[in-house]
Amino acid sequence: xxxxxxxxxxxxxxxxxxxxxxxxxxxxxxxxxxxxxxxxxxxxxxxxxxxxxxxxxxxxxxxxxxxxxxxxxxxxxxxxxxxxxxxxxxxxxxxxxxxxxxxxxxxxxxxxxxxxxxxxxxxxxxxxxxxxxxxxxxxxxxxxxxxxxxxxxxxxxxxxxxxxxxxxxxxxxxxxxxxxxxxxxxxxxxxxxxxxxxxxxxxxxxxxxxxxxxxxxxxxxxxxxxxxxxxxxxxxxxxxxxxxxxxxxxxxxx
Amino acid sequence: xxxxxxxxxxxxxxxxxxxxxxxxxxxxxxxxxxxxxxxxxxxxxxxxxxxxxxxxxxxxxxxxxxxxxxxxxxxxxxxxxxxxxxxxxxxxxxxxxxxxxxxxxxxxxxxxxxxxxxxxxxxxxxxxxxxxxxxxxxxxxxxxxxxxxxxxxxxxxxxxxxxxxxxxxxxxxxxxxxxxxxxxxxxxxxxxxxxxxxxxxxxxxxxxxxxxxxxxxxxxxxxxxxxxxxxxxxxxxxxxxxxxxxxxxxxxxxxxxxxxxxxxxxxxxxxxxxxxxxxxxxxxxxxxxxxxxxxxxxxxxxxxxxxxxxxxxxxxx
Numbered sequence: 001x002x003x004x005x006x007x008x009x010x011x012x013x014x015x016x017x018x019x020x021x022x023x024x025x026x027x028x029x030x031x032x033x034x035x036x037x038x039x040x041x042x043x044x045x046x047x048x049x050x051x052x053x054x055x056x057x058x059x060x061x062x063x064x065x066x067x068x069x070x071x072x073x074x075x076x077x078x079x080x081x082x083x084x085x086x087x088x089x090x091x092x093x094x095x096x097x098x099x100x101x102x103x104x105x106x107x108x109x110x111x112x113x114x115x116x117x118x119x120x121x122x123x124x125x126x127x128x129x130x131x132x133x134x135x136x137x138x139x140x141x142x143x144x145x146x147x148x149x150x151x152x153x154x155x156x157x158x159x160x161x162x163x164x165x166x167x168x169x170x171x172x173x174x175x176x177x178x179x180x181x182x183x184x185x186x187x188x189x190x191x192x193x194x195x196x197x198x199x200x201x202x203x204x205x206x207x208x209x210x211x212x213x214x215x216x217x218x219x220x221x222x223x224x225x226x227x228x229x230x231x232x233x234x235x236x237x238x239x240x241x242x243x244x245x246x247x248x249x250x251x252x253x254x
Numbered sequence: 255x256x257x258x259x260x261x262x263x264x265x266x267x268x269x270x271x272x273x274x275x276x277x278x279x280x281x282x283x284x285x286x287x288x289x290x291x292x293x294x295x296x297x298x299x300x301x302x303x304x305x306x307x308x309x310x311x312x313x314x315x316x317x318x319x320x321x322x323x324x325x326x327x328x329x330x331x332x333x334x335x336x337x338x339x340x341x342x343x344x345x346x347x348x349x350x351x352x353x354x355x356x357x358x359x360x361x362x363x364x365x366x367x368x369x370x371x372x373x374x375x376x377x378x379x380x381x382x383x384x385x386x387x388x389x390x391x392x393x394x395x396x397x398x399x400x401x402x403x404x405x406x407x408x409x410x411x412x413x414x415x416x417x418x419x420x421x422x423x424x425x426x427x428x429x430x431x432x433x434x435x436x437x438x439x440x441x442x443x444x445x446x447x448x449x450x451x452x453x454x455x456x457x458x459x460x461x462x463x464x465x466x467x468x469x470x471x472x473x474x475x476x477x478x479x480x481x482x483x484x485x486x487x488x489x490x491x492x493x494x495x496x497x498x499x500x501x502x503x504x505x506x507x508x509x510x511x512x513x514x515x516x517x518x519x520x521x522x523x524x525x526x527x528x529x530x531x532x533x534x535x536x537x538x539x540x541x542x543x544x545x546x547x548x549x550x551x552x553x554x555x556x557x558x559x560x561x562x563x564x565x566x567x568x569x570x571x
Binding site for chain 1: 319320321324344345346348349350351352353354355356357359360361362363364365379380381382383384385386387388389390391392393394395398428430431432433434435436437438439440452476485489490496502503510511520521522528531532533534540545546547548549550551552553554558559562563566567569570
């Protein structure tokens, strides 16, 4: 089984601060990490490979420093990495086209695993786009997966319904956070991951240097959020009485 | 042409209203797509609520997969020359729209909160960075593909006299190696947090599933209550069904009153409740991020605070 896991380096959204004068989020200087649900995708790939054999390649489109973060996924158990350096202006169209071309370059891929979405943009576009470009089946929002040599069955969270779908290979699946608990690599595995290969290639290597985005982010606006921030932390009975009084005054008790 | 499609009929009518508004500046017609048989009565409803034209396709499909729906819409949009495609942001809409956009080689914006035409270009605004920002996305591609959440727009009043064209088309989608084996309803307790006026929510501060009765009790003394929860309670511990789950991947709510009990305030949870009227937080950790987004808060053990608060509110009302 030749498996590709798509992973993205993101800013740690929990660390984002808001500029008090503009109200806009400050994105510079925020620590970066592999998007949370990508680790679930990687964990699922490892379980499938360990069950039926094969190889896992982690595929990232991003800046050169994403190579460092990809090592974490290799330490978990993936076998190799491919980093496509992202062009300056990359939208979902550009990124998914580069991913699809990189998958074709890897060749004979049976299963592609993505997260349902990345935690920074939470768009959920890359999985379905890559499946569309490659014209293969897509099973999205999988939270329970049974992979066999010739087919894969998954229970999918489709909102009002749990849809159980089955597909032959090649196929693309996207997973939710509930699908598994990603393992923490041991120190030995972390040290060992340094020996695993990560190939760095450019859009030109994929014959895609002329690809243009269909959409551009022209601004990131702040989100107005002014709250009273009244916190009662003294005597508990007094705090409770004050809170009940405040809620009554706000007119939200009746 | 502005094309509208959703597997949810109410959302299709809501989007037709918005499509009507945008079709003015674009100087184009509104076409709604329905998957079903040629005599599907909903086609006439779409016309009476504002569509100029309805295309009925996919008569041979049995429960369309995203792969097939994307192929059918691709054929319609490609043939007709379209500037905007609006898809309802249900989960099946959200998995289909990017696939369609990929086939059209165009941009796509999911969960659009605001949609407008400026300088001749389609613009969409959506929440990013777990609710810490709003991205303004400008399309250069044609068409622009956008997914629109439920209740973003009001449907137009029904006009019985309105006339439109209803066209049946037979479009054969591609053949794919996937199939739906079965469909089960999501385990639900029939809770609709999105329509709730007051929500009392619980998080990891609770030690046992039985203790959630404290939240139910508090909810009980607040009239018009509903119980909500954060991700771990529904998704990991499964103490409550997923219809209670509030957050980025759960439900997004805006009640008049939101009480967060034992919820630390992870950004993903805040993204689901930040539009609430009054926000109250009860948490034993004074540094919990939930206090930053709260109007009122009590730092203390919820096992002590909640019984006292239930009593105090009982006496007030």
